[in-house]
Amino acid sequence: MTALFSLAWASLLNRKGSVILTIVAVALSVALFLGVEKARSGAREGFENTISGTDLIVGAPTGTVNLLLYSVFRMGSATAEVSWPTYRQILERPDVAWAVPIALGDSHRGFRVMGTTVDYFDHYKYGGGQPLALSEGLVFDDLFDAVIGADVARDLGYALDSQLVLTHGLGAADLGSGHENRPFRVSGILKPTGTPVDRTVHVSLEAITAIHVGWETGAKNPLADSIPTEVIRSFDLTPKTVTAIFVGLERKGTILTTRRQINTNRGEPLMAIIPGEALRELWGVTSIAERALLAVSGFVIAVGLVSILTSILTSLNERRREMSILRATGARPGHIFSLLVLESGLIGFMGAVIGIVIVHGLFALVAPALQARYGVAFGGGGPGLLDLYVLGAVTLASLLIGAVPALAAMRRSLADGLSVRM
Amino acid sequence: MADHVIDIEGLRFAWKSGPQVLDIETFRVGAGERVFLRGPSGSGKSTLLGLIAGVLEPQAGRISVMGQDMGALAAAKRDRLRADRMGVIFQMFNLVPYLSVTGNVLLPLRFSPARRKAAGTDPQAEARRLLARLGLQDESLLDRRVSDLSVGQQQRVAAARALIGSPSLVIADEPTSALDADARDRFINLLSEEVERSGASLLFVSHDASLAGLFTRAVDLMAMNKAGAPA
Numbered sequence: 001m002t003a004l005f006s007l008a009w010a011s012l013l014n015r016k017g018s019v020i021l022t023i024v025a026v027a028l029s030v031a032l033f034l035g036v037e038k039a040r041s042g043a044r045e046g047f048e049n050t051i052s053g054t055d056l057i058v059g060a061p062t063g064t065v066n067l068l069l070y071s072v073f074r075m076g077s078a079t080a081e082v083s084w085p086t087y088r089q090i091l092e093r094p095d096v097a098w099a100v101p102i103a104l105g106d107s108h109r110g111f112r113v114m115g116t117t118v119d120y121f122d123h124y125k126y127g128g129g130q131p132l133a134l135s136e137g138l139v140f141d142d143l144f145d146a147v148i149g150a151d152v153a154r155d156l157g158y159a160l161d162s163q164l165v166l167t168h169g170l171g172a173a174d175l176g177s178g179h180e181n182r183p184f185r186v187s188g189i190l191k192p193t194g195t196p197v198d199r200t201v202h203v204s205l206e207a208i209t210a211i212h213v214g215w216e217t218g219a220k221n222p223l224a225d226s227i228p229t230e231v232i233r234s235f236d237l238t239p240k241t242v243t244a245i246f247v248g249l250e251r252k253g254t255i256l257t258t259r260r261q262i263n264t265n266r267g268e269p270l271m272a273i274i275p276g277e278a279l280r281e282l283w284g285v286t287s288i289a290e291r292a293l294l295a296v297s298g299f300v301i302a303v304g305l306v307s308i309l310t311s312i313l314t315s316l317n318e319r320r321r322e323m324s325i326l327r328a329t330g331a332r333p334g335h336i337f338s339l340l341v342l343e344s345g346l347i348g349f350m351g352a353v354i355g356i357v358i359v360h361g362l363f364a365l366v367a368p369a370l371q372a373r374y375g376v377a378f379g380g381g382g383p384g385l386l387d388l389y390v391l392g393a394v395t396l397a398s399l400l401i402g403a404v405p406a407l408a409a410m411r412r413s414l415a416d417g418l419s420v421r422m
Numbered sequence: 423m424a425d426h427v428i429d430i431e432g433l434r435f436a437w438k439s440g441p442q443v444l445d446i447e448t449f450r451v452g453a454g455e456r457v458f459l460r461g462p463s464g465s466g467k468s469t470l471l472g473l474i475a476g477v478l479e480p481q482a483g484r485i486s487v488m489g490q491d492m493g494a495l496a497a498a499k500r501d502r503l504r505a506d507r508m509g510v511i512f513q514m515f516n517l518v519p520y521l522s523v524t525g526n527v528l529l530p531l532r533f534s535p536a537r538r539k540a541a542g543t544d545p546q547a548e549a550r551r552l553l554a555r556l557g558l559q560d561e562s563l564l565d566r567r568v569s570d571l572s573v574g575q576q577q578r579v580a581a582a583r584a585l586i587g588s589p590s591l592v593i594a595d596e597p598t599s600a601l602d603a604d605a606r607d608r609f610i611n612l613l614s615e616e617v618e619r620s621g622a623s624l625l626f627v628s629h630d631a632s633l634a635g636l637f638t639r640a641v642d643l644m645a646m647n648k649a650g651a652p653a
Contacts, residue, residue, distance in 0.1 A: 003532035007521075014520030321515050327477060328512070329583065330505025330533035332498060414477075 004335060008342035011322075015315060019347060022311040026351025029304030030394060031358040033297040037386060038363060040290055047283060050195045051275045053125030055255055058082065058090060058099075058262055059244040061271040065285070068278040070104060071244040074112040074196050078104065081241035086268045090245060095258050097250045098123055101242035103208045106166045106179070111152050113166050113201045115208030115239070121147070123248055126195045136160055137188035140204050143233060145187035149198040153189045162186045164201070166211060168220070179211040181225045182232075192372070206237035247272070301394065305401050308347050312340060312405040316412075323413040333410045340406035341399055348398020352391045356383060426450045427591050427623040428474055432483035434649075435469060443469050445649035446483075449641070453590075456614055456624040458634045461643030467627045470643070471595050474625070475508060476500030488590055505534040509584025509622075513596040516580035517568040524549050524564050527582045530589075537587025545586070552582040556612050574605040581613050585620060592617055594626045598633070610636045 012019045051072050059067045060080035069075040082101075091099040100123050103115035118139050121132050137160045139147055148158060158164065164186065166179045184203060192198055210232050214224025249255060255274065262272040323336055331339075360383060428451040435444040443466040451457050461467040472478040473485055476492050477500075485492045490503055504510075509530070517526045527549040531538040541548045550564065556578040568576060577597050584592050594613070598606040610626075610633065617624045626637060634640035 007532065010520045010525070322518055325512070325516065325518055326529075328475065328504075328510040329530045330501070330537070332501040332505070332533070335533060 004338050004342055008339055008346060011339070012343055012346060018311050018315070022307050022347050023351045023354065025307040026304040026348060026394065026398075027354035027358060029297075029300045030352045030355025030390060031362075033294075033301050034356065034359040034387065034390060035362070036293055036297040038359065040294065044283065044290075046194050048276070048279055049127040050279065051124070051126060052129055053123065053248065054246045054275055055249045055252065056247040056259055056262070056272045057244055057275055057278075058247055058270055058272045061269050064271075064273050064278045065282050067244065067271060067273055068275065068282055071102065071246075072196065072275065074104065074114070074200060078243045081243055082245060082270065083241050083268055084239055086265075086270065087242055087245055090247065090262065093258070095250050095254045096247055098248045100124070100246045101205060101239075102244050102246065103205055103239060103241075104243045106168055106208070106211075108152075108164055108166050108201045109156060111149075111156075111199050111201050113203060113208075115203050115205040117205060120202070120246070123246065124197070126193050126197070130193075132193065132197060133191045134188045135191040137186070140187050140202070140207075142185070142187070143204065143207050143210055143237075144182065144184045144229075145203070145207075146184040147188040147190060147202040148186055149190050149200045149202075150192035151198040152201055153186075158186050158189070160186055160189065166201075166203075168212075168215070182211045182229065205239050205242070209237040209239045210235070304351065305348065305394070305397055308344050308351075308398050309401050309404055311347075312344055312402065313408070316405055316409055319409070320412065320416065323409055324416050327413050327416075333414055336413050337403075337406040337410045340409050341402040344402025344405070345395055345399040348401075349391070349395040351398075352394040356387045356391060360387075425453050426486070427453050427455070427488055428625065429486040430483070431485075433473070433480050433485055434482040435466075435473060435478065435480050437469075442649040444473075444647055446470075446646055447648070449646060451591075451623050451625055453623055454618075454621060456617060456638045457626065458637035458640040459625060459627045459643055460629065460631050460634065460640060461627065461647075462629045465643050466647055466649065467643055468595060471510075471593055471625075471627060474591075475510060475593060476504050502534075505530065506536040507590045509586075509589040509592040511577070511580045511584045511592070511594040511597040514573065514576075514600045516583075516597075517576055519567075519569055521568070522565050523553070523558075523568060523571070523579055526568060526579055527553065527586055529583060530587055534587065537589070540587040549582065549586060552585055552616070553579070555616055556582055557608070558582075573600045574609065577601065577609060578612070581609070581616070585616050585622070588620050588622070590622055592622050592624045594624065596628050597626075598628065599630070606633075607636070 057067060057071050059071060060078060060082055062079060066076060070078050087099065087101050090096060098119060100117060100120045102120070104112060106113040121139050125131055134147070135150070137147075146164060148164075152158065156164075162185070163183045165183050168179060184207070190197060213227060213232050213235065214221040247258075249258060259272045259274065262270050326336060326339070327333075428449065430446055430449040433444060433446045433449075434442065436442045459467060459470075469478065473480055473492070474487055476487065476495070476497075479497075480493050483493075487503065488507055490499075492500055495503070518529065521529065524546060528545055531541055531545055538545065550561075553559075553564070558575060558578055563571070563575070568579065571579065577600070580597070581594075584594070592613075597613075598609055601609060614624065614636065624637075626633075627643075
């Protein structure tokens, strides 16, 4: 076998040009597949790490995914709210350790605004228990202070003490109907987390109430702006409703009981979801696309393998002479077969190795930038078990596919005998 | 009969659904003989060589090579016999393009442990010795790409390859047809010398009757072959 191995190697070297192209095709297909797979698992990990440490999310009855979407991902909007007294009830439950209310509905230049309490910054965790951290400034202190996510600061070029004006609803600021008369000041900027927090403007719940003084009918009262801010500060700004409540429990063991009790709450109808469960459900929705992507990149590998087949098959005609020389010097048909299978396997193996190197090189190059910008750790670590599987599978598949030209060459060499009609 | 390296009786062969190509009553080559087989192209000589080398199977008759009945041997056994005990030289394009000169000479040793053993402890040195005997002393030639060699040099490399590991029979199919007269005679003389030294038999096929004198015996295939297939 070693005799054939060196023969196969010499033969490949002799056809360097076309062999290198084929290896590149295989390498790129393997790199694409592994890249997709790594990005996919990275995305999934990032996705599952969006929220942690929160045991339940409570909102008005809606779909599980819907509640998760608007409370955590700031997508879509709530159809109903939860009243303040109900929030108080939940907070005072003996099995509840903490409950942080959030109020959504306004926006700032495309970024969602979320009203909450300072407790949010202590209790909201992501990435397996990491707390939010400020890169600059402090959490809100004054009524019109805002804490902005990393993306907001970067995209809008905001620094500490930048002024910003919220927009009622999700419209664009220049359409008016805004809260121009109640500008906010950036008091703190959060470090990137790779979660929707990066794209959120955080203000206090009271601030949400304050900017909506004069909006009680749902539209802006023409006199709303005439109320001086100083007067508003003296109002009781406790909100009447909140959009959702993040809940932490005293003991994890009671999670199902607590959820059932909240779901069957007498009085205001409520819905409680377990974030991890809801995240998996939501991921299930996207996993079809994800699997389709994986399937497509799998097919690209198949194309890479077919290019091995093509390159060897097309070389067979010009190698007819070589085969009969090998036969004449004592090669058995099995040798001819093994030689071509080995060549195919070598191309596949080298392609896969180079593909793996490309992917890891690329991720190693890009990962620090991704980490800094999005707070996501991508494709962590060196080559893993998956790479080994892919290397093995591609090599095996190329050995198998090599059997096609190998059989053809073997049959032909038997028919040709010693004399090849050129 | 045991002395005969090649012993053919009542041999018949036709390509699939084609006309009879070979019909030979008897043809024998003794041990150590250097036989010249004359035949124009299309006379079936390559087919005959294929049968002797064991890559083709006769439809009728007996063909015995080195005491082995080729018709009764399995294909793998015939391959083994060829690998271990025969050397083959073609008309041209004898060499594997991606191997060096020495790599080509050593090629039979890859497939035959018996030849490897017969080539001694240092096959490289044996290859160099054979090449030198055949007039390729220049060491700088050894690692050259074979496509850089002249046709005459290529044929001598092929002869060294056929001779390495002391085969019992060397088959040469028009090895000199691409050479000029000078090179041709020199090649045949060198080949004959080396064949003689190793004690092998030589079956040399050519259409050129003028070469007959350089061998111990000459046979005309056209006279021997009753099939006399048209070209």
